[in-house]
Amino acid sequence: MTSAAIRFQDVTVAYDRHPALHHLTGSFDPGSLTAIAGPNGAGKSTLLRALMGELAPVTGRIERGGLALRDLGYLPQAAAIERGFPITVADTVILGGWRRIGSFRGVTRALRRRAAEALEAVGLEGFDARPVSALSAGQFQRVLFARLLVQDAPVIVLDEPFTAIDARTTRDLLDIVTRWHGEGRTVIAVLHDFDQVRAHFPQTLLLARDLIGWGPTRDTLTPANLRRARAMAEAWDESAAICDIPPETRS
């Protein structure tokens, strides 16, 4: 479905001049299914937010393979969602059709049906008319997943999608991820469960502020790599010198 690869070229993203993602170079091939792993504070969410255009890199470039930002379906780790807002589950999922309905066009019957199917796929049939404020955390996460299903995006970006979700639903959602992969979509997901990654994700990007490894999962999640990732110092070095890695030397 995607035309060209999503390419990171020497990308550094910093908060307050301290890099959270350091000189990352590499690419997600079209139709690839990649897990992003690494310890807390490794810069995984930062990478995704830069990809989504929410953060601007201080060095380097991100090429999105000719796709517009709106073609990327994104499930953030902690979305700033107003959970108390009086909106029903069905209406939330229908918002996933934004690319088709925009601000003003009417909601078609087809879209309504897609939303109902998506709710069924995440195991929430019968929840249509519930206000989202009356959902458990895991149920709400599944509603967001259903919205992503309706979004029908060629690239799907998930940040720890299975936290707070029970084992059975996680299996169902992983099946959806696998189905997306089969349909030729590019899927990128941040995950902490290495067994899950080994079982379902052909590609892995291991991150600990610097890139530790990026390639086939078996070659990336090696004991040596995982040791290196764990050794990352999580706290900022307040007296750090200016980084002197010249651009374009890491490729």
Added chain:
Amino acid sequence: MSVYSLIFQPFAEYGFMRRALVASVCLGIGAGPVGVLLMLRRMSLVGDAMSHAVLPGAAIGFLIAGNLSLLAMGLGGLVAGLSVALLAGLVSRTTTLREDASFASFYLTSLALGVLIVSLRGSNIDLLHILFGTILAIDAQALVLVGTISSVTLVLLALVYRPLVAECFDPGFLRAVGGRGSLYHGLFLFLVVLNLVAGFQALGTLMAVGLMMLPAAIAQLWARSLPAMFAIATGAAALSGFVGLLLSYHLRFASGPTIILTASALYAVSLLTCPSGVLRRLLKRPHLAG
């Protein structure tokens, strides 16, 4: 005293009572839904701030046109309110100050400036009228203004309903799918100012926001869907206007504050009797099997 003389005669006999009633119903139709959205966006205090921000503009209109000319004051208020909204938005976007904090600093400045300007020329009575309104003095021209504003509000709200809901519920999502959230946010702030200008003649700068926020609070206690909240807020505002006007007529109270206090009383009753209220908690009903 008959029911007729209690409830209908004041409106049948006096034109100023009829106009006041129509004005408060119109205000409710526009300000009710706007207040609900304001509250859901956690911007209640911004509404309060904006009502003060309108003042210096209205005061300048008063200075130029004099004699409490409604059009000049309304226009001035609109310009001043929008400027403060724009400036506050700008400040919160370019500094770490959050929007409500920057609103607070702007409206205090506005309020002081407004009072100063009125006191340059007007009397204390003028100042009182500007601050607290004169709903019984509303004329046909003012009524047309208030009616136009509530019609425009309804039409605009209907047009941008979906992006407004999306922007309030999940702003990150709207941004990601390419919706222009800040445009609708701006449009919404425009509607807030517009409705405050409408309420300003009737209730004054300081209490115009009351007919926006109290009905919205009542609606939130009773309804769980947005359309129902809009309807309840509108109804509560209109009812407050009706009952408040009657009370002020019979008891010879000042009308603006009586209308707002009626809304407060409705709010208090709702607090007790609404589904999550105190009375329901006392009347325990057995739970279901599943």
